[in-house]
Amino acid sequence: MATEFLTDGGYRQVPSEVIEPHELAGARVFEDSYGVAAVVVFESWDELVISWPDYQSGLVELMSRHLPSVEAKAWEGYLVLLTSGSAGEAAQDQASAIRYDMTRVRKLVGAGAELQSLSGLERVLRPLLPLKPHALTSESASAVDLLPDLLGSDDLPREAVRVAVDAFKNSKSILDALYRSERSQ
Amino acid sequence: MRARSIELSGFRAFAGAASLDLDADAIVLVGPNGSGKTSLLDSLLWILCGSVPRIGDDADLVSMFSPTGGAYGTLVLGAGDSSAEISRSFDGQSTSLSFRRAGTESRGSAAFADLCEVLWPEAIATGDEAAALAAAITRSIYLQQDLVRQFISADTDQERFEAVSELVGAGRIAEFQVQLDNQRTGWTRATNERTAVVERVRADLATLEARMASLSEAPTSTAEIADRWGAWWQAVAAFGIESSVDLSPAAPQAAHVLDDAVRRVATVRRERDRRLNMMRQLLVDLIEESPIERPDLDSLRAASAAAKRTVEEAQVALASVEAAAAEARRRQVELHEARAELQALAQLALRHLGEHCPVCDQTYDSVATRARLEWIAANSGDEDAVRAPAANEVSVAAEGLRAAEEASAVADQQLRVAEALIREADLREQDLTSRLTSIGYVGLPDADAVSALEIQTATLDREISSCEELSAEGERLAVAIARIGEATQRDELQRDIASSRQRLQELEDEIAKREVTSALAVRLLAGLREASSNVVTSELERIDPLLQQIFSTIDPHPAFRAVRLLTTFAGRRGRVMAQLKDQLSGKVTDSPEMVLSSSQLNGLAVSIFLALNLGVRALPIDSVILDDPLQSLDDVNLLGLVDLLRRIREHRQLIVSTHDMRFGDLLARKLRPVAQHQRTLVYRFRGWSRFGPSLEMEEVPFDRVRLRIASSAA
Numbered sequence: 001m002a003t004e005f006l007t008d009g010g011y012r013q014v015p016s017e018v019i020e021p022h023e024l025a026g027a028r029v030f031e032d033s034y035g036v037a038a039v040v041v042f043e044s045w046d047e048l049v050i051s052w053p054d055y056q057s058g059l060v061e062l063m064s065r066h067l068p069s070v071e072a073k074a075w076e077g078y079l080v081l082l083t084s085g086s087a088g089e090a091a092q093d094q095a096s097a098i099r100y101d102m103t104r105v106r107k108l109v110g111a112g113a114e115l116q117s118l119s120g121l122e123r124v125l126r127p128l129l130p131l132k133p134h135a136l137t138s139e140s141a142s143a144v145d146l147l148p149d150l151l152g153s154d155d156l157p158r159e160a161v162r163v164a165v166d167a168f169k170n171s172k173s174i175l176d177a178l179y180r181s182e183r184s185q
Numbered sequence: 186m187r188a189r190s191i192e193l194s195g196f197r198a199f200a201g202a203a204s205l206d207l208d209a210d211a212i213v214l215v216g217p218n219g220s221g222k223t224s225l226l227d228s229l230l231w232i233l234c235g236s237v238p239r240i241g242d243d244a245d246l247v248s249m250f251s252p253t254g255g256a257y258g259t260l261v262l263g264a265g266d267s268s269a270e271i272s273r274s275f276d277g278q279s280t281s282l283s284f285r286r287a288g289t290e291s292r293g294s295a296a297f298a299d300l301c302e303v304l305w306p307e308a309i310a311t312g313d314e315a316a317a318l319a320a321a322i323t324r325s326i327y328l329q330q331d332l333v334r335q336f337i338s339a340d341t342d343q344e345r346f347e348a349v350s351e352l353v354g355a356g357r358i359a360e361f362q363v364q365l366d367n368q369r370t371g372w373t374r375a376t377n378e379r380t381a382v383v384e385r386v387r388a389d390l391a392t393l394e395a396r397m398a399s400l401s402e403a404p405t406s407t408a409e410i411a412d413r414w415g416a417w418w419q420a421v422a423a424f425g426i427e428s429s430v431d432l433s434p435a436a437p438q439a440a441h442v443l444d445d446a447v448r449r450v451a452t453v454r455r456e457r458d459r460r461l462n463m464m465r466q467l468l469v470d471l472i473e474e475s476p477i478e479r480p481d482l483d484s485l486r487a488a489s490a491a492a493k494r495t496v497e498e499a500q501v502a503l504a505s506v507e508a509a510a511a512e513a514r515r516r517q518v519e520l521h522e523a524r525a526e527l528q529a530l531a532q533l534a535l536r537h538l539g540e541h542c543p544v545c546d547q548t549y550d551s552v553a554t555r556a557r558l559e560w561i562a563a564n565s566g567d568e569d570a571v572r573a574p575a576a577n578e579v580s581v582a583a584e585g586l587r588a589a590e591e592a593s594a595v596a597d598q599q600l601r602v603a604e605a606l607i608r609e610a611d612l613r614e615q616d617l618t619s620r621l622t623s624i625g626y627v628g629l630p631d632a633d634a635v636s637a638l639e640i641q642t643a644t645l646d647r648e649i650s651s652c653e654e655l656s657a658e659g660e661r662l663a664v665a666i667a668r669i670g671e672a673t674q675r676d677e678l679q680r681d682i683a684s685s686r687q688r689l690q691e692l693e694d695e696i697a698k699r700e701v702t703s704a705l706a707v708r709l710l711a712g713l714r715e716a717s718s719n720v721v722t723s724e725l726e727r728i729d730p731l732l733q734q735i736f737s738t739i740d741p742h743p744a745f746r747a748v749r750l751l752t753t754f755a756g757r758r759g760r761v762m763a764q765l766k767d768q769l770s771g772k773v774t775d776s777p778e779m780v781l782s783s784s785q786l787n788g789l790a791v792s793i794f795l796a797l798n799l800g801v802r803a804l805p806i807d808s809v810i811l812d813d814p815l816q817s818l819d820d821v822n823l824l825g826l827v828d829l830l831r832r833i834r835e836h837r838q839l840i841v842s843t844h845d846m847r848f849g850d851l852l853a854r855k856l857r858p859v860a861q862h863q864r865t866l867v868y869r870f871r872g873w874s875r876f877g878p879s880l881e882m883e884e885v886p887f888d889r890v891r892l893r894i895a896s897s898a899a
Contacts, residue, residue, distance in 0.1 A: 014895045031895045033859040033888070034831060066894045076824075076855070096743050102820045113769055120768075123746060126737035127828040130835065131799065132730065143307070143354035143720050144361055150719050151712040160705055161712075168361045175365075175372040179702040 001121055002039045002080065006030045009129040011037065023058035035076035036063055037128050044085035045111055049094055052081050052107065060104050077105035078128055082121075086112040144168060186264035187807045187838035191228065193258050195251030198224035201876040208263075209864040209884075211834045211856040214842035215849030216870025221878030222842040223330065225868075226812050230327055232260040232273045233304070234319035235280060235297075239331055243275035250875040262806065269303060271296075305804050307354035317351060324352050325797045327810040334790045337777055342760035346721060346752070349761055352803045353724045355717040362713040369706045376699045383692045390685040397678045400671045410434050410665045417658055421446055424453045424652070434662070435669045443666060447659035454652035460624065461645040467620050468638045471630055477610035480603035489600045492593035499586035506582040531561040718759045722752040725761065728800030735795050738832070739825040741788030741818075744770070745780055748789065763789060784817040791826065799836060808838040815845055823848065827855050834863075858887045 007013065011030035019029055027040040038059045042048040059077050081098065095109045110124030122129070144165045152158030160178060167177035187210075194202040198221035205225070214222045227237045227246070236242045247256045255276040262269045269286040284296035291299045301308050301318065308317040323332065336345060350356070411434055418430035426449045429442045535558050537543055538551060617630030626637050729749045736748045745765035753760045762775040774780050777789055791814050798809045811830075818826060827848075833839055834856055843849050853867045865885035872879045890896075 012892060012895045018894055018897055029894070031892050033891045034855065036894060062894065066897060092743060099743070100819070100821050102824075106821075106824055123733075123737045126734060127740065127825055129734075129832075131734055131832050143357050143717075143724075146720050146723055147358070147361075147713075147716060150716060150723055151709065153712075156705070156708045156712055161709065164365070164706075164709055165361070168364060173368060175368045175702055175706060178705055179699060182698055182702055182705070 001118060002041075002082065002125060003028060003030075005122060005125050005129060006037065006039070009125075011128070019062060020058075023062050024055060025058075027055060027058070029059075029062065035078060037078040037080055038062075039080040039082065042081065042083040042085070045083050045088070045091050045094075046085075048081050048083045048085075048109075048111070049091075049098075052079065052098060055079055055081070056104055056107070063105075078108060079105050080108045080110075080125065080128070082110045082115060082124065084112065084115055088112075142169070186262045186267075186269070186805055188229065188840070189261045189263040189268065191225070191232075191258065191260050193225070193228050195248050195253055195256040196224065196228050196231065196258055197221075197246055197248055197256075198873060199228070199877045200248040200250035200252070203877055203880065205868065205880070206866065206882065207840070209866040210838050211852075211858075211863070211865040211885075212838070212840045213849055213852045213856065213865070213867045214840070214870065215846060215853075215867060216842075216844065216878070217872075218844050220870035220873045221880075222844075222870055223812055224878075226327060226329075226810055226840070226842060228258050229260060229810065230319065230322055231256075232258045232271050233300070233322060234315050235273065235282070236315065236319060238316070238319050238323070239329060243280050244277075247275060247277065248877075264805075264807075271300060304806065307357045307803070317356075320348070321352055321803045322806075324348055325794070325801060325803050326806055326808060328791065328794045328812060328814060330813040333794075333814065334786055336793055337763050337786060337790050342753075342762050343758055345761035346759035349725060349750075349797075349801070350717060350721050350759070352797060352801050353720055354803065355720050358713060358717045358720060362710065362716075365706060365710055365713065369703060369710065372699065372703055372706065376696060376703065379692060379696050379699070383689065383696065386685055386689050386692060390682065390689060393678055393682045393685060397675065397682065400675050400678070401668060407435060407669060410662070410669065413658070413662060413665070414439075417655065417662055418446075420651070420655055421450055421659075424450065424648075424655075426450065426453070434666050435673070437670075440663060440666045440670060443659060443663055447656055447663065450652050450655045450659060454649055454656065457645050457649045457652060461642055461649060463620070464624060464638050464642045464645065467617070467624070468635060468642065470617060470620075471635050471638070474613075477606055477613065479607055479610055482600070482603050482607065485596070485600045485603050489593070489596035492589070492596040496586065496589040496593045499582070499589040503579070503582035503586045506579045510579060528562050531558040534558050535562065718752075718754060721759060721761070724801055725750040725752055728796050731800045732792060732796035735799075735829060736789065736792040738829040739788045739792055739822050741785040741822045741825075742781060745772075745774070745777075748792065750793070751775065763793060765789075784819055784822065787814075787818055788822050788826070795829070795833065799833070807836075808840060809833060810840045812842050813844055814841065815843060815848060827851055831855050853883075853885050857885045859891060861887070863887070 003013065007030070009032075011032045014029035014031050014036070019027075024038050024040070027038045030037045030039070036059065038055060040052070040055050042051065056079050059079055063077050091111065095111065098107050098109050101107060106127075108124055108127060110121060114120040114124065147165050148158045148161040151161045160181060163177050163181040164174045166172075167174045188207040190205065190207055192202070192204045193199040198219075214225065216222055227240070230237050231246055237246060240246060243256065247254065253276070255274060257272075257274040259270060259272040262271070267287065269284065272283045272285075274281050281292065282296045282300075283290055283292045284299045285291075286299070286303065290296075297314070301314050305318055305321055308314040308321070323329065324336070336348070340348065414434040415430050418428040422428045426446055429439075429446070432439055432442060434443075535555065538555060538558065540551065541548055614630065617634075621628065621630055621634050621638075624638070624641065626634055626641075628634055628637075732748055732750065737746065740746065742765070744767040747766040747768050749764050749766075751762045751764040753762070763777050764773060764775050765777050765780060766773045778786060781789060791811070795809065814826065815823065830839055830841065830852065839856065841852060843852070849867070849869075853865065856865050858865050867883040867885060869881045869883065870878050871881060
């Protein structure tokens with residue numbers, strides 16, 4: 001699912017032949033104009049805790065092989081560490097420690113119940129993903145434009161509200177517009 | 186639209202003149218504290234709104250080192266090929282504003298009105314457009330470093346609600362509600378007026394129906410009336426009345442023409458009546474009155490003359506007798522006087538008689554003389570010696586005269602009577618002749634005249650009868666025509682009644698529909714009473730996913746990773762709270778400050794600000810301005826913010842300031858242009874002097890290599 005999220009978000013998956021076997025075994029690597037993200041899925045939280053430094057090294061090595069040193073910092077690397085295994089209360093600190101380890105690349109961690117839903121996975125990947133356009137307001141948004149959907153009911157047809165709002169916005173008589181609308185029906 | 190350029194002088198840190206290119210989708214301002222970054226960003230707010238609320242108005246914003254003592258700024262906003270230029274200046278006393286767009290320029294209040302119209306018409310509904318505009322910009326465009334946490338910390342729940350309400354343009358809904366309410370009142374009044382019209386139309390209809398009922402239903406044969414009409418006019422033509430036979434009896438003026446003709450027939454009849462009466466009277470006069478016998482005027486005149494002569498002769502005889510009697514009386518008087526004188530003398534002589542004559546002294550016979558004298562003195566003489574006519578002679582003469590005069594008077598009287606009779610006879614003859622002439626008969630008032638008159642009276646009798654018949658027929662025709670008129674009226678009334686009924690139906694339909702519209706408006710008004718609050722709720726629910734995306738990108742807290750802006754209502758007062766949730770534990774808090782650190786709260790505040798900027802598009806300014814948003818964010822959150830800003834620049838012009846050189850460099854790298862249409866500018870504030878900031882501008886080069894690893898596979 002992470003692959004879909006990332007590719008939908010504009011990332012391109014790096015072909016496996018580009019990656020050296022010892023660098024990021026089992027990981028999937030994605031790239032966009034601003035950086036590289038390696039997604040690694042672990043069997044358990046413990047494995048994650050133990051193995052993530054190796055993957056970080058592998059990612060840095062991969063980036064070093066392809067990027068001039070002068071650009072290194074411009075190319076942000078993201079190591080996405082995921083496991084469906086339960087982390088438990090004690091692992092909270094470990095996860096925070098991993099996230100807050102700012103050496104080399106940025107780490108994103110998702111574990112346990114958090115990954116049992118798509119929204120949970122999306123939340124982990126969020127720093128890598130573009131903003132969803134449907135959440136952005138439209139160009140002509142105005143509070144009164146919301147009224148048809150807001151007030152529409154069996155007693156108050158949505159179309160009637162729209163007619164009234166249009167008349168108001170165009171500085172026309174609202175009642176006349178409603179009347180004409182009623183007559184035309 | 187977004188910022189394209191700005192010119193400044195005398196504004197806060199910018200004492201001298203400065204001109205900055207802002208035509209880029211990412212602008213990074215980097216420099217130490219106090220170097221003028223915030224002044225530059227504040228100037229945008231000042232130019233647009235006339236104040237920087239957290240500092241003050243114009244006088245508080247003028248640089249102490251302004252060479253003119255005033256402040257000036259010009260901001261150019263643009264979108265595509267269109268642009269708007271807003272210039273504001275404060276000369277130490279007064280402010281002036283100009284707004285130039287599409288070749289037209291306005292100034293003063295008109296300029297601000299135009300500015301509001303372009304930027305935020307909803308501000309007009311707030312009553313204080315400048316303050317509302319400044320608040321909207323502060324809430325959603327320009328995040329000022331001193332106010333980063335205002336929304337979640339300083340504001341109360343109600344203030345947050347009101348801020349969001351203003352931002353989403355709920356005031357516009359209130360304005361909509363007021364307009365609708367006012368219009369509904371007017372609509373109801375107009376509907377009531379139409380109801381009054383319906384009553385009038387209904388009353389008119391009743392009147393028409395009553396008139397219809399009053400019209401006779403008797404059928405009328407138009408053909409028969411036409412025949413009678415023609416015959417009547419032909420008949421009246423015989424009396425010299427102008428015929429209108431060509432006029433149809435159904436014509437509108439037929440009744441008037443007929444009425445006029447009937448009156449003229451009546452006039453003819455009166456004239457004939459008058460003539461008939463005159464002739465009949467003449468006939469009576471001719472037939473019934475006996476003619477006057479004319480007396481013998483000549484013999485009467487001769488008798489009269491003879492009588493007059495007799496009178497004259499009697500007068501002469503009388504005069505003669507009377508003259509003789511008068512002479513005799515004169516002579517008697519003379520004798521009497523002479524005797525009286527002798528007696529007096531005798532008496533005188535007797536007294537003086539002596540021996541001798543006293544006169545001649547001669548002797549005389551005194552005795553005889555005395556005797557004689559005494560005799561004389563004693564006797565009066567013999568007056569009867571004069572003879573007078575006898576008294577009866579005068580009487581007889583007088584009686585003769587009186588008788589002659591009476592006879593003369595009788596003769597004169599007889600003559601005058603005769604003359605009067607003749608004059609009367611003449612006059613009567615003249616009268617009859619004149620009357621005959623007046624009726625056209627030339628001749629004497631004799632038997633022929635009587636015959637002629639009898640013929641004429643018979644003719645007049647017939648004409649009068651004819652007039653009477655014509656008058657009666659004329660009246661009958663008038664009634665018939667009136668019925669034709671009634672038939673026409675009936676047709677017209679039927680049309681009027683049908684028209685009125687249709688009008689009534691249309692009005693009743695219109696009123697019914699107007700009442701439906703009014704009821705619809707009432708329901709809409711009822712909905713609008715809660716709509717402002719519901720819009721706030723709706724809008725906040727709509728941007729919840731966006732806020733969640735942004736908050737997740739910054740990801741400031743390891744547990745409370747879900748956020749939403751919760752709306753609640755206490756009565757009709759709305760409240761907005763930022764609610765955090767730990768989705769794993771299910772714990773929820775409406776007081777983020779209780780679970781978040783200061784830097785985490787900053788992360789939340791920036792998230793909410795950006796969500797409002799991207800999700801609630803209050804103003805058509807496609808920019809987001811962040812003044813030093815680090816605010817002690819730790820490195821992880823900082824990187825999250827940078828990731829977020831990289832995504833936001835795809836939707837908004839991004840203007841970010843920072844005092845942190847590393848963060849500035851990081852932003853410059855992370856916001857580098859990777860597409861042809863992108864442009865990134867970095868302004869480095871090297872220092873500040875009394876003339877203003879020392880500025881250097883760098884344009885970040887375009888990164889032409891989009892993929893470095895994935896593209897190497899080939």
